Amino acid sequence: MVLATAPENLEEILKICRQLNVEAAVLGEFTDSKRLVVSYQEEVICDLDMEFLHHGLPQRVMSATWQPPDYKEPGLHPPADWSKLYCQVMGHPDVCSKEPIVRMYDHGVQGSCRLPPFSGTTGDGPNDAVVLTPLPGYSCAVVISHGLNPVLNKIDPYQGSLWAITEAVANAVAAGANPQELVLIDNFIWPFPDKESLGALDRAVDACVDFVNATGMPFISGKDSLSSTYRNKDGTMLRIPPVLCVSAFGRVADVKKTVSADFKSPGSSIILVGKRNIDEMGGSAYYDLAGYLGTNLPRIDLRSLWQTLSSVHRVINTGRVLACHDISEGGLADALAEMCFGGGMGARLTLPEGARPDYFLFNETAGCFLMEIAPDVNCYELFAGVPYLEVGYTVTEEEISVFQGKERLFGIHLNVLKEAWKNLMQKVFHIPDVVSSCRQ
Amino acid sequence: MKPKVCILRTDGTNCDQETFYAFEKVGGESNLVHINSLRSREEKLADYHILAIPGGFSYGDDVHSGKILAVELTSFLKEQMQEFVDAGKPALGICNGFQVLVRTGLLPGGQTTDRISAALIHNDSGRFECRWVNLLVEKTRCVFVQGLEGKLISLQVAHGEGRFYTSPDTLKSIEDGGHVVVRYADSKGESARDYPLNPNGSLNAIAGICDPTGRIFGLMPHPERFVEDAQNPNWRRGGQGEPHGLAVFRNAVRYAREM
Secondary structure, three states: OOOOOOHHHHHHHHHHHHHOOOOOOOOOOOOOOOEEEEEEOOEEEEEEEHHHHHHOOOOOOOOOOOOOOOOOOOOOOOOOOHHHHHHHHHHOOOOOOOHHHHOOOOOOHHHOEEEOOEEOOOOOEEOOOEEEOOOOOOOOEEEEEEEOOHHHHHHOHHHHHHHHHHHHHHHHHHHOOOHHHOEEEEEEEOOOOOHHHHHHHHHHHHHHHHHHHHHOOOEEEEEEEOOOEEEOOOOOEEEOOOEEEEEEEEEEOOHHHOOOOOOOOOOOEEEEEOOOOOOOOOOOHHHHHOOOOOOOOOOOOHHHHHHHHHHHHHHHHOOOEEEEEEOOOOHHHHHHHHHHHHHOOEEEEEEOOOOOHHHHHHOOOOOOEEEEEOOOOOHHHHOOOOOEEEEEEEEOOOEEEEEEOOEEEEEEEHHHHHHHHHHHHHHHOOOOOHHHHHHO | OOOEEEEEEOOOEOOHHHHHHHHHHOOOEEEEEEHHHHHOOOOOHHHOOEEEEOOEOHHHHOOOOOHHHHHHHHHHOHHHHHHHHHOOOOEEEEOHHHHHHHHHOHHHHOOOOOOOOEEEEOOOOOOOEEEEEEEEEOOOOOHHHOOOOOOEEEEEEEEOOOEEEEOHHHHHHHHHOOOEEEEEEOOOOOEOOOOOOOOOOOHHHEEEEEOOOOOEEEEOOEHHHOOOHHHOOOHHHOOOOOOOOHHHHHHHHHHHHHO
16 A cells, blocks of 8 residues: 655654564655656656646547347246245345355454344344444444345346345345435446447446435445456457446444344234335346246336335334345345244245235345334334335244235245255355254 | 453454453453564563463464464563463463464463474365354363353354364373363254364364463454354344353453452
8 A cells, every 4th residue: 555644754654564564665755846757776767747647648438339138028827836936046046045155254353243144043044234333342333235136237237236226225224224324335347348338337327326316325435347358268258247236334323223134033023115016027036947037127116215215214213123134136035034044933924915926925126125023013103104014924833834815825844945045055165964953 | 450461463463452352341451562562572471461362364374373473472482471371370362362372382281382282273164164153161270261161152263274183192181181171062062073063173172272270271262252242143132141252351350360
């Protein structure tokens, strides 16, 4: 790193560096000549006008193009075997547990972690964000979360990027952050900007602008990696799927007002909060399993999103939320299973009549939440003005059972789901027999 | 009297602040002391009552984890270290600090030596591993765990080289001498042989040992990461009692005060 200091502090800075084994050398000094002068062994090897240095390069003009892709929207029938489908979705690479990867990083260092990546009765229930208390002995906390979605970007980089921002924000709010105080960071991971990629980039930037205008959340920093294109030995090009990774940061005055995702108590109500059009299944794991990307992807309604985020935060702040998890890849069904894994308890769901059960369970609209709330709480008052639905309740038995009206669609044991959810990374990391070992 | 605690740090130490905080919380007077300050004689170990070598990646774990800091201690500070130990003052090594103590010979033998008799080698899994584990506290002379004997506690491990390994003879003498202080265990307190309950494949599920006097204690898990309720991953579920790492620091401070 390079740092600048007043001349009278130089000796002290060099001394501190020496004490800490940090190599430090004086490179130069600021002058009023308005020129950059570089010399090597007394000889001047560079002498440039600062005006030229900063403003000498003419603005580059690049052209962009965007062609909507021609994917097909499938006409799928609800599955014959629900348990099999549920397991397949849980085992999908975009949905499955990434626990072995997370455990390779020290997420407890400095003793500041107050919401770890995984918690719950068997330590393997995932949370939405990380909560840290950076100052030892103080309860003020910072919430950090992320969102990205390369799959939706293939269908539409605008909607995919909007989803990514929404996902980052929803993750933070699910943990207890105040949406009015969130700040964002963008990281564009893109192929070398040829016409097509530049067109996609333009649409992603539009999404950022629209999100900021609708919510007032600022992007305070960012990074672009616009060179993620590789040339193979045979000359063929390999382009990274364009993806916007968004990070969200928020402050919480009291860490006690944050929540984890694991269910806490049998008999609680499970509430779905947020606006979904469940037939927007494009880019979902469910479609992918059938071999489709689709075109009808989840479109985030920014006005409704803001109301939902504000409401979720207000309700969390009342202290009545026992657990909260946002909906992302794998849909409501995955979010519910993960809350059950963490809580070591099951759930009974009742889907609204008339809704397509497969879409209801596996729709991946970001900015929606599952909340665990004590049964005696009046949800009508709590969630006034935002879309919400009581979808079921928690049970002691380690089973998820799903009804529609009076009809029982299926029931599945948590261990079966968990095995499907963990299996892929178990294999990658050569970890034997996971479910039995985490049962202990 | 507030016992003075030397929190030794160097390039790559990253658990010094929370170790500092843990000792302060129980009435110690923590000081962050860079190894260079000891080498330059700006600071003297003799001015301190407790030595703590915190976790991290000293010198990037080059050669072996803990090796280079151990060489510094046994080459440039050998007399100071031996004097400190001979004066009966307690020393604690956590994670990388445990690796350092083993590389100096202070564990398990209690004396600095060039021929070490135990090692913390690469995890069986071949990977760095960060997770909460159960530990059974054995009945030993270790001054750091008084009052915890027989209890099952929960702490976090975070290391890539934590597999306790030694010769059959040394293992026997450690076991017979009652120098195994904490063991990886299942939820019933039975010693855990297999991953992930035994996160690194340590012999006899050994997670921490003391020297024959019980005043030098090294362990791979991080007691300084559980000195507050909300540091437990499941604090929102309640029912955990006093933070499980706190007693280690309180015992050290109490022992130093009564010295």
